[in-house]
Amino acid sequence: MNKKMIGKVMAAGLLTLLVAATQLGAMSEVSVAAANSIEIMVNGKKATPDAPPYSNAGRVMVPLRFISDHFQGKLKLSGKDITITRGDRTIKLKIGSKTAEINGKSFDLGAPSEVKYNRTMVPLRLINAGFGIPVRWDAVGQRVWVGEEKVLSLEEKGVKVGTYDEYKRYFGDYEDISKTKKVSVFTGSDFPVRFEAVDDKVTFYKIWTEQVNGLDVIKIHHSGKRFGIYFLTGDGKPRFRMPAELISLKNADGSYVDVYYVASSGDFFVGDIKDKNWENFKISSVKYIGFKVNLETTPLLLNPFTK
Known part of the structure; x- marks a missing residue:
């Protein structure tokens, strides 16, 4: 199938978006916070702490021993007194x-430490x-x-590159989706990732x-160029989706939370x-x-929403 037809298929999603927007009305805000708990990134890699971070009275709380151990600190506990050397x-x-006391000088934590x-x-x-370690709280994400x-990019993460022929039954006649004839399959554990x-x-x-007013949607938090997505089911007929402009959000930091409807009238x-x-597509x-996105390999995410 040629590029012109692909464009028509992706444009068809607009019909679904306009119908849905009429049903939904205005949406006040799309929140990344709905995407579950606070994450910790350590030197660019997602960490799995032994206790999840959380917000307390406007302060983000993190597990002390996890950070100390990760950066080669030595922690000693005596009752309620803690001493760390690094x-x-x-x-x-x-x-x-x-x-707290840092090298003999008092330091205001802003909120009490707690168990x-x-x-x-x-x-x-x-x-x-x-610790003298740079930190930043990303309130949006x-x-x-x-x-x-x-x-890190998919390449830097060591994601394996396969050939188009291995996935041909998913693309069917839409060969120009994979211009490079190379495919990189990654998983939810690879997030965040750079294209x-x-x-x-x-x-x-x-x-x-x-779900937004009873309609299933996918939300993607990203920065940079906006993009369309497509679903591969194995029948050789990709289902294209574009961001729903009326309910997507541009954040104050310039990033986006783009919303894609799972079911689209363009499929018919x-x-x-x-x-x-x-309407029953799941x-x-x-x-x-x-x-x-225009990469040297075609990125495919193994569906993280199936058991």
Whole structure:
């Protein structure tokens, strides 16, 4: 199938968007916070702490021992008194106190340290001041960056590159989707990930599903160029989707939360799918989610929404 037809198929999604927008009306805000809990990124890699971070009275709380161990600190606990040494830095604090001592100088934590999930949790600001490690709280993405703030590409993550022929039954006649004839399949555990080419630069932070007034949608938090997606089910007929402009959101930091309807009338009215039951299409029917970005390999996400 040629590019002109693909364009028609993707444009057909606009019909679904306009109908849905009429049903939904205006939407006040799309929140990334709905995508579940706060994440910790350590030197560009998603970390799995032994206790989840959370917000307390406007302060982000992180597990102290996890950070200390990750950056080669030595932690000693005596009752409620904690002492951490790292290089030429010494941190002293008492569980329940709003102050700490860093190299003999008092430091205001902004909120008291506390025990939760059987772990000592401290305000994020202590990590920067006490350990000398850069930190940043991404309020939009609900993410804590510790250390070097970077996002790796699929290649840097070591994602295997396959050939187009291995996935031909999914693409069918739409061969020009995979211009390079190479395919990179990644999983939900690879997020966040960077897609970067000469004219396409996208940082892909998170993907999740929700229902908006009874309609199934996929939400993608990303920065950079906006893009269409497509669903591959194995029948050789990709189902194309474009962002629903009226309910997608551009955040204050320039990133987007783009919303894509799972079911689209374009699956019936345009192209060769002719699915009379298009309204009943479910994300569980999808094997791979593809992204219309111009990379050296075609990125496919193994559907993270199936059991």
